[in-house]
Amino acid sequence: MNETNSVTSTNAVGNIVDSIKDSDSLFEGLLTYFTNLEPIDHITFTLNLLILIFGKQIITHLSVQTVGAAPFQLRLLRILNAVLFFAYFCAVAFQFQLGSSISHTGLLVLLTYLIWQFTHSLILKKYGRKREVEGSSIYVESYTSNNLKLIALLLLGITTGLIFLNIWKLESWLQTTSFLGALAVLIFTTKDYWLKDFISGIILISNGNIERGDVIRIPDENILAIVLETRTTLTLLRDVTRNHNITIPNSMLLNKQVEILTTDARKGIYDYVEFNIGYETHPDAAVAYLLDVWKSACKITAAINSDREGIIKLIDNGDHAVTWRLLYNLKAEHEIINARNAVKLAAFELQDEHGVKLPTPLTHAFPGGPAVVSKPPAS
16 A cells, blocks of 8 residues: 555555556546645736636736737737647646756746836836827837836846746857857956946936936036937937037046026026126216117027027136126027027127227236236227
8 A cells, every 4th residue: 555655655646647647537647746846836827817817907917008019918828828838738747857947947037027017018108208299198218218217127137038048058158268258358358448437327327317308417538419319328419519429438527517598488597708808998887788788699699589688797806807797597508508698798798889998908827937928909
């Protein structure tokens, strides 16, 4: 009797057909077989069964509402689930030599797909564009969500690939003498040239502070430009003054002071031009002069908002002149250079009419010698 039980126990975990034959009934044979499976097989079987039953609910909760995406995602999940469930059942039930690897791979594929659906939905909900279509809100891809989706897909693909190689005992593919090993060595040896900018690009895209179309100023680099595109390691800009393209490393946008000139629909943005006016000019005359400069500049260009009056401030009492600042409101940040040029032109044209002299003396200090004051030419 003990010998018979020993044979039965050995066969129970060997093959489902033998387990049924050695049992009194079909149900008892199946129960005995599945009871003696490894824990990972129980997890795989349970997960496949739950996805098969609750696939629609899972996709509904892991997805945000988009244009016709849910039916395709559900159909793909059903197909993956059915194929992998069948392959898993056959491999485990009939104890194929690679049955364990097949069941683990099936579990990996399902988990990877579910993680990708969750990640994609999270990115789309946070960084996508929300639109109202026929009374319902849907999410559509944006430039930021597309970039983050590609980065997430790359990281998930690398992680899944490494786990896949481990499941199938293919660690030799990662040795330095293999193609993947050589590629890994190449990536590691060149990381100092691209890794910092690559991570900076991820941070910039995920933060969303600097987006396509923004006008930015980097004072340390004397850059005033429009953001065209943020790529993996660099950002493409369009210089506002010269109208040519500039590429800068992404790390510069994190390590340098960056001014983001964004126009508010109601307030707009302010820019200014400073003027050095001699002490012989009375403050009231200087204020009247700069106010007329602002009015004339509004006529020269439509970039300056004439509905918001210019603001005039005294900034500094220098050695030879008083520094006055004229602030004005812009309708569009892209016209910041045109507005500044219009203010300077108006100031030049009106200086004789108001009796204001813009050129002021400069002090030149020479090492070991006296300071020399150079006066402007007489007009």
